[in-house]
Amino acid sequence: xxxxxxxxKIKKILTENHLSLSxxxxxxxxxxxxxxTDISGASEFIFQxxxxxxxxxxxxxxxxxxxxxxxxxxxSEQTAYEMSxxxxxxxxxxxATTGILGPTGGNExxxxxxxxxxxxxxxxxxxxxxxxxxxxxxxxxxxxKDIVKFALNELFLFLKNTLN
Numbered sequence: 001x002x003x004x005x006x007x008x009k010i011k012k013i014l015t016e017n018h019l020s021l022s023x024x025x026x027x028x029x030x031x032x033x034x035x036x037t038d039i040s041g042a043s044e045f046i047f048q049x050x051x052x053x054x055x056x057x058x059x060x061x062x063x064x065x066x067x068x069x070x071x072x073x074x075x076s077e078q079t080a081y082e083m084s085x086x087x088x089x090x091x092x093x094x095x096a097t098t099g100i101l102g103p104t105g106g107n108e109x110x111x112x113x114x115x116x117x118x119x120x121x122x123x124x125x126x127x128x129x130x131x132x133x134x135x136x137x138x139x140x141x142x143x144x145k146d147i148v149k150f151a152l153n154e155l156f157l158f159l160k161n162t163l164n
Contacts, residue, residue, distance in 0.1 A: 006152055007039045013159045014045035014093065019121075022091035023049045024062055024083045026074065027099035027115055031148045047091040052083070062086030062096075073110070075099055077127045080116035084125050094120035095155050097147065103138035111135065113143050117151045119158040126158055 001009075014021055023032050033049040036042055050061050055074055058064040064082040072078040080098050087094030099115025106112035113135025118127045130150055134142040 001153065001156075003035070003149070004039060006156055007036065010036070010152065010156050010159065011039060011041060011045060013156070013163060015041075017163050019045065019093055019163075020047040020091040021045050021093045021095065022047050022087045023094070024052050024058075024087050024096040025050070026053055026058070026083075026097055027101050028097045028144055028148055028151070029053065031144055032095060032097065032151060035148055035152060050087075058083060058098075063089070075110050075114060075116065077116050077129065080118040080127045081125055084118035084120035084127075088120050088122075092121065093159065094118070095151065097151060099147065101140045101143050102135070103140070112138060113147075115147050115151075117147075117154060119155055121159075121162050124162055128154055 025032055030051045052058045052061055055069045062083050063086040064079055068078050068082055075098050080096055083096035084094040096118045097115055100106050100110055100112055102112030113132035115130050116127055132143045132146045134146040
């Protein structure tokens with residue numbers, strides 16, 4: 001599905017259900033927010049978006065527990081889960097990302113291109129582990145774009161399956 005077609009479908013689901021969306025982005029650095037605002041009428045569903053790159057920001061704005069960050073790390077399923085839960089204090093639906101873009105910082109357990117993407121609506125939270133198809137390039141921008149395209153497609157599927 002093409003970018004603008006996908007974005008319009010996300011907008012349609014949210015606006016037809018009178019729902020708002022907030023995002024919290026770590027590794028994607030605001031690119032999800034940027035994509036979402038590439039379409040006219042984004043203000044009808046976007047409420048509050050955050051770039052929570054630091055652990056302190058995750059704790060301060062999203063109520064991610066310090067114990068979670070210390071035990072599992074910022075790049076973890078548990079942190080992504082808590083990010084989406086925290087976002088639901090701001091909006092009806094949530095999307096959050098936390099990962100490793102590289103070219104440094106990766107290891108065998110958490111390689112470059114690894115991201116955890118979470119989605120939330122009411123008491124339903126879904127976390128997906130994804131490794132970017134562009135990780136081999138070690139190009140942060142290419143990895144980030146790949147993650148965002150994947151995340152937005154998964155957001156659409158989450159909303160479609162959860163709300164319809």
